[in-house]
Amino acid sequence: MSRKIASHYALIDGELKRNIVVEVAADGTIIDVRQEQALDSCASVEFFPGILIPGMVNAHCHLELSYLRGAIAEGGGFATFAREIGRVRGDYSDDQRRHAAATADAMMWEEGVEAVADIANDELVMDIKSRSKIEYHTFFEFFGLMNNNREGISAMAAHHKHSYATPHSTYSVQDKPFRELCSAASTISLHLLESDDERALYHHSGSLWEWYERMDWECDFLHYTTPARRVAQSITADKRLLLVHGTCATKEDVRVIEESMAGNATWVLCPESNRYISRMKPPVEMLREEHVRIAIGTDSLASARNLSMIGALRQLGDIPLNELLCYATINGARALGIDSTKGSIEPGKRPGLVVVEGVDMREMHLTEDSIAHRII
Numbered sequence: 001m002s003r004k005i006a007s008h009y010a011l012i013d014g015e016l017k018r019n020i021v022v023e024v025a026a027d028g029t030i031i032d033v034r035q036e037q038a039l040d041s042c043a044s045v046e047f048f049p050g051i052l053i054p055g056m057v058n059a060h061c062h063l064e065l066s067y068l069r070g071a072i073a074e075g076g077g078f079a080t081f082a083r084e085i086g087r088v089r090g091d092y093s094d095d096q097r098r099h100a101a102a103t104a105d106a107m108m109w110e111e112g113v114e115a116v117a118d119i120a121n122d123e124l125v126m127d128i129k130s131r132s133k134i135e136y137h138t139f140f141e142f143f144g145l146m147n148n149n150r151e152g153i154s155a156m157a158a159h160h161k162h163s164y165a166t167p168h169s170t171y172s173v174q175d176k177p178f179r180e181l182c183s184a185a186s187t188i189s190l191h192l193l194e195s196d197d198e199r200a201l202y203h204h205s206g207s208l209w210e211w212y213e214r215m216d217w218e219c220d221f222l223h224y225t226t227p228a229r230r231v232a233q234s235i236t237a238d239k240r241l242l243l244v245h246g247t248c249a250t251k252e253d254v255r256v257i258e259e260s261m262a263g264n265a266t267w268v269l270c271p272e273s274n275r276y277i278s279r280m281k282p283p284v285e286m287l288r289e290e291h292v293r294i295a296i297g298t299d300s301l302a303s304a305r306n307l308s309m310i311g312a313l314r315q316l317g318d319i320p321l322n323e324l325l326c327y328a329t330i331n332g333a334r335a336l337g338i339d340s341t342k343g344s345i346e347p348g349k350r351p352g353l354v355v356v357e358g359v360d361m362r363e364m365h366l367t368e369d370s371i372a373h374r375i376i
Contacts, residue, residue: 002031004045005375007052007355011329012345016322016364021045022052028350028376048355048375053325054345055114055352056309056372057332059268060189060244060297062119063129063136067092067100068302074276078195079207081277085302094124100301101125105132108307112354112372114342115333117189117242117268117297123156136162137336139189142181143168145217150177154184166190170227171198171208175220179234187240187337189268190231193253194245195278198227228253232260241265242335244297245273246287247280254290266293266335269327271315272306273299284316295332310356314366321364325356352376 003024010020012033019039023032036042071091072084105128108116115135120126129136142153142165150165157165167173167181169191182188193199200206202222212219224230228249235241237260246253246267257265269282287294298307305311313324329351333343342351353376358369 001026003376004042005048005052005353006036006039006042006045007048007050008361009050010052010345011054011322011325014322014326014330016051016325020052022345022353024353024376028352030345030347030349030351032347033345050355050357051321051325051359052345052375053112053354053356053372054329054343054349055354055374056112056328057295057336057338057343058108058113058116058298058307058309059242059266059295059332059335060119060270060299061108061116061307062300062302063101063104063116064097064120064122064125065300065302066104067097068300069100072302075279077278078197081303097124098128102128104301104307105129105134109133110374111308111310112352112374113307113309114352115336115338117332117336119189120156123159126160130160135338135342137187137338138163139166139187140164141166141168142177143172145172145174145212145219148174148177150181154181157185164188169194169198170221170230171201171219175234178221178230182235182239185239187242188235189242189244192231192243192246193227193248194274196248199248202226226253226256228256232256235261237262237264239264240335240337242268242295244268245270245282247274247278247282249283249286251286251290254287254292258290258292263293266295266331268295268297268335269316270297270299270304270312272308272312273297273303275315276303276305282316284319288319293331293334294327295335296327308371310366310370310372314368314370318365321359321366324366 009016140157154165157163164185197206197208201208330343333339
């Protein structure tokens with residue numbers, strides 16, 4: 001039996017529209033979307049106060065790190081955070097890791113997350129993801145300047161649905177495996193320009209360069225001169241590319257990559273993680289000026305107070321609400337190539353339905369009380 005759902009507003013075709021009734025089949029497929037002049041006179045309509053949106057797409061998460069919630073102090077900076085991850089990871093059992101991942105997965109589902117671009121370093125929580133109601137796209141991450149053998153990570157990706165082997169970043173993978181991984185995968189998720197040290201490395205300076213010098217590690221990729229040029233010259237335009245963080249990206253970086261990727265790049269912002277680690281903010285206004293596709297991620301509970309997509313959107317500032325909600329829905333779906341079934345409220349799709357409550361309806365912006373919860 002179908003259900004008819006309505007709210008004060010609904011996100012339809014990228015706009016917030018009033019008096020929308022969405023009819024949904026028992027299996028979650030959208031049957032009909034129509035505008036009614038008088039909702040009160042419509043029979044059997046379930047009304048939910050707030051804004052009706054499709055299920056959200058978390059475009060960057062590390063579910064497997066959920067066990068590190070609160071284990072690393074805020075505000076220590078990127079280098080300190082990376083060291084602390086290595087220090088505390090061994091302090092937890094596999095059971096603790098699985099339990100934390102299952103709890104985080106259930107929380108994301110209830111808060112309206114429909115799909116996740118999830119980073120993995122091993123297969124420990126893959127069974128949780130395979131049983132989840134959420135559609136996970138897993139990016140098995142390859143890194144290590146002394147490691148040129150990508151076969152292990154590629155084998156893990158081959159074992160699981162919606163899974164890819166991907167380079168970690170432009171500073172942690174040598175040239176040959178970086179190019180091989182980018183050539184083999186249809187979708188790539190890449191940490192990019194999360195700190196200024198990544199750019200400085202290409203100019204033989206900064207803390208990354210100093211660390212690599214102390215360890216006697218050589219980089220065979222510095223001839224690209226910038227991280228953005230490495231991306232542009234290593235990844236072809238037929239790939240879907242998720243560029244994560246971009247906190248220190250410049251207009252030149254964006255233009256170099258956008259020109260080479262022909263619209264197939266998505267800039268994935270993780271404002272809560274940036275705040276937690278370094279007190280920095282992503283360059284959302286610059287990205288908007290460049291008219292690029294923006295999506296939203298939560299990163300991990302090692303670097304975030306929670307995995308709230310609405311909380312992440314709220315940190316982006318004074319941006320039109322319909323645009324913000326598109327970051328969390330259709331833009332993430334397009335980044336993963338699942339926009340034919342998810343990301344928007346359209347007949348024939350099965351996107352899930354979510355209501356956002358606690359919105360300032362007069363000014364049309366999110367508040368500290370804004371939350372999302374799942375309807376379907």
